[in-house]
Amino acid sequence: MAARQKSLTGGNGLQLPQRQRSYGFSMTAMADMLFQLLIFFMLSASLASFAMLDIRTGTLAGSGGNGGTTTNENVSTGLSPVHSTAVWTLHPDALVASGQRFPLDRIETLARALSEQGTANVLIVLRPDVPVANVIAVLEVLRAHGIDAVQLADGGAA
Template sequence: MAGTTRLELPKRTPNYRFSFLPLADVMFQLLVFFMLSTNLTAYSILSIKTGAVASDAPAQATTDDGAAPDDSLAQPRVTAIWTLNTDGVTARGQRFGPDKLQALADVTAAQGTQHVLIVVRPKVRVQEVVNVLELLSARGIASVQIADGRV
């Protein structure tokens, strides 16, 4: 046994690699957490202040020096909400077809409404949105906001 020699194996140098698997696990868990913690009701925080009708409006207040206050501060903002569907517009719970949109715009402008929020539902063509915008612009309603109607 004295004649046996010991065979030396070459030393392996450790090869350290960066593994992306733990990073992917953490990113997936964060994604699931943020998806579950988000609020999916986008329009629940939409606050729209409406004013009284012209006949119910109180007398205009005056400041200390007798001048009338700025109208933008004294009068509440009246906003009409229109939901644009593929078959017409829904306003105040009533559905108006494409043939009744001019009458709806006339009544809206006659009531003194200067602001319109248009909620556009899916599958509505761009031309339908343009038609409603032109209709409102022709009636003198220039303040129009467009919201995405996907819930």
């Protein structure tokens, strides 16, 4: 044992420097993994329905722009006839139309009824926290029933 201690001290009583072991953590592997996950989720996300949505902006009828349609009936007031406009309030879990609350799975029935009664315009008031997917679903159902004149309005805080 004395011989071993002598070799560590260098024979003349001086302590030899020993290398300190340091264990480091490399962030490179984690950054690579996160980057690959980001690419995976970006490529696997379904963005086609949002990208294919045709959104046109325009002005109200009679407001001076040529984005709206004007008929003899509404030239003097600048507004659409009352019977041809429906107002829907879209909540995160339901739709309110004509003062009645409907579950979101009834949108198809409501759109069919609007189409049958000749309603050409729909104003959708969006309440807070409504998912974009719900807005897209409503717009697609309305378009499928031939109602393309849809306006969105912010409903503000509840």
